[in-house]
Amino acid sequence: MTAAAPERIPVSGPPHESVAWVGAGLLEHAADFLRSPSGRFLLAATPAAGAALAAVRRSLGTAVLAEIAVDDAESEKTLASVAGVTDAAIAAGVRRDDAFVAVGGGVVTDLVGFAAAILFRGVAWNAVPTTTAGMADAAIGGKTGVNHRLGKNLLGAFHPPAVILVDPRALATLPERDFRAGLVEAYKDAWIGDAALADRAAARLADVLARDEAALLDLLGGSVRVKAAVVAADPKEGGRRRILNFGHTLGHALEAAGGFGGLRHGEAVAWGIAAAVEISRRRAGLSPSDAGAVRRVLAGLGPFPEPERDPRRLRDYLARDKKTTASGLASVMLERVGSAMVDETVPLEEWLEAARIMSLS
């Protein structure tokens, strides 16, 4: 049963209306929240979603047209896997007014969302993230996609889910390392957009790590609200929306340099934030106390594995970032906790130097 009334957070308006529901126990009542024009659902899920998947399946009952297994490994986030999902849907007799339900981590929501984007040039889909990373980052804002051997998320579409269900109970069996890595993104959202949330969530870090439901609902709900506000102001990532990439400029390079077996995405972003804090101190007027507050939370979420720091190894990955345009590398900096800005004048060398000296303690 639901512990408290769920919170409804509008993420985007028509023509691609998207709404997030945040509450403990929502999974068991999934049928009351998920949306399909036809009333029929294609349940595309990773078997690892276990109890969360079972709850959604039970709630939807006979409305499930077909169940499609999706591999949650980053290495399987490919165009071929998307073709596998669309093949299975077509074979099951999908119509253009049916909807997908993606249950799993960020790989599953990215991949199934992309499949929904291209099937019949777009069918509806719902996201039921079962990881902290998925709740804080993957489903909100409509960015879907897959990897290419030359870079992450190079292929994809903007296709917001009709509904996003955020239920902290879906996290019950998430391995500790994934749980902590994903939280980096949730705290990141607070840092760029909500000082009061950042303060509360920093004070309750121990409760968050103990998976206390109330503490998680406050942080995850707040993270969704920040993302929704940013995305509403800039749906296609032309300008302001890039502040969501705080920590990602270097983070992506660290992740790529480590290969698929290296740092988790959130861990790489944690290091990327540590470097961005250094640069923000020098260039954006970030105060020592705010920088310290961010670093203390990162340290509490860690310790994280050591990243690649060799500038000769990182340079190419930074230069290749898909956010690069003719006008230069897009760097996100923090002016103070709760407020971020984008700058295209930070030289690549400065990021390499920050990577050499950055610290999480």
Next chain:
Amino acid sequence: MTAAAPERIPVSGPPHESVAWVGAGLLEHAADFLRSPSGRFLLAATPAAGAALAAVRRSLGTAVLAEIAVDDAESEKTLASVAGVTDAAIAAGVRRDDAFVAVGGGVVTDLVGFAAAILFRGVAWNAVPTTTAGMADAAIGGKTGVNHRLGKNLLGAFHPPAVILVDPRALATLPERDFRAGLVEAYKDAWIGDAALADRAAARLADVLARDEAALLDLLGGSVRVKAAVVAADPKEGGRRRILNFGHTLGHALEAAGGFGGLRHGEAVAWGIAAAVEISRRRAGLSPSDAGAVRRVLAGLGPFPEPERDPRRLRDYLARDKKTTASGLASVMLERVGSAMVDETVPLEEWLEAARIMSLS
């Protein structure tokens, strides 16, 4: 050189602004019309485009970042071919502010437009159709996509080209059968949306077939104007836009039943229009003289190969049409030349009966 001032036809406004230029001799001045945020172009073309491709290549000069060969065969319009185009673009160092230029028939514009839609979640593209079918149908309105072994255009995206260049000189070497089949779509646009154009183009059918530039410009420009007006009123094919599918309900089934080696798309649509005219006579008040005017043009564009008429063969293809929703088959009928309507109450049996008796003479 340009014979007369080119006509500028706005197809859609922001955020996906799309404009068509119609004029004889535009290809030689392609660089003055095609658009790329960075000024760099990826030229994706079928070698069959020959002189048209050479003209575009010469005009763009050093602005061409890379040239990518695309197969124009319907059987190659697959997700794997899209991956081939995006692979080549990434290998060439494409950035998100570069733009594709697709030069070729409908297969090329559908496929390259889809590749542009999913690369970096959407880069700009330009369409330079070199077939009558491509000029009248494929590039305008932003429908891009590929085939699936279970049906045509099942995967795709709405991603309008920034610019569409319609130059009748691109048709110089188009084989006669393709030339005539594609014209069916251009006349179709006149029939559903512009009675005066339909009358003029019917009277000048002989000139059109002789590839007279002025007659082609009138018909092709008019076809673009009709499509632009319909698409502007309904960008995502929810309702009114479906009138563009006049002749396609049965046409798609005839095409699929014949297999890839059977009828050309436009030929199947011609038969589909013949059947729709029968049904429009009975259900939409189409007059005998208007029905006769449509049939006479179709006869003049033909003769076309005999289609499949066996209801046992056609039934499954009709039922499987992706336009089928829970509410039934979407049928487009003509009330009079220049005005069409959509109806979801025509039983499938009535289409099968019309297929049995339809005639193009």
